[in-house]
Amino acid sequence: MATTRRIAAIASTIAVVVCAAGGARATEVGYSRQYGVGAVVGDPTGLSGKIWIGSTNAIDLGIGFYGYGYRGGCFHDRDGRLICDRGTGYGSTSLHVDYLWESKLVEAKGKVQLDWHIGAGGRALFIGDPCASGCWDFGVRGPIGLDLTFNQPSFLEVFLEIAPAFYLVPGMFLAMEGGLGVRGYF
Numbered sequence: 001m002a003t004t005r006r007i008a009a010i011a012s013t014i015a016v017v018v019c020a021a022g023g024a025r026a027t028e029v030g031y032s033r034q035y036g037v038g039a040v041v042g043d044p045t046g047l048s049g050k051i052w053i054g055s056t057n058a059i060d061l062g063i064g065f066y067g068y069g070y071r072g073g074c075f076h077d078r079d080g081r082l083i084c085d086r087g088t089g090y091g092s093t094s095l096h097v098d099y100l101w102e103s104k105l106v107e108a109k110g111k112v113q114l115d116w117h118i119g120a121g122g123r124a125l126f127i128g129d130p131c132a133s134g135c136w137d138f139g140v141r142g143p144i145g146l147d148l149t150f151n152q153p154s155f156l157e158v159f160l161e162i163a164p165a166f167y168l169v170p171g172m173f174l175a176m177e178g179g180l181g182v183r184g185y186f
Helices: 002-022
Strands: 035-043 045-052 057-066 074-076 082-084 092-108 112-127 136-141 144-150 156-169 173-185
Touching (some): 045 173, 112 156
Antiparallel strands (some): 045 057, 092 112, 112 136
16 A cells, blocks of 8 residues: 555656646756656666756766565674565665766657766665664665657656666675656756
């Protein structure tokens, strides 16, 4: 039931962004429209933002629910106890910030533009049950992905990204993250 409410909240956010951006003047993503808000589905699943700080550079932000679907993994808590999670759903909250460099791959007769991006950033995880309230992880990540923008509607961006992450504290481990998302720009 809680998962359904979260998905409905994400869908509502996308609808609000699309409707709000629809009244804006026709410009291109990353040029006149520099602020994007949307949603991403994957690991993590949640809200996504992007702020263009130059013609080829942007800051990517995200807040999400890490551990989508069947989690079933085991980890050690701060005291070295082995904890195995056999539950389902969104177990943890995730925050990330990445610096991106983006470059055009293809422009199809002024109708769509396909870019690729690479970047570096960090992610913090705040682990939910069964760890209770004291568990967290922090690491660095290197996203690489594709971004598709359109002439009509000119405010929309669809993106696909993978991001290898190396968690450093309190324990070290490697994870592969990524997702498919959409952002509306204003």
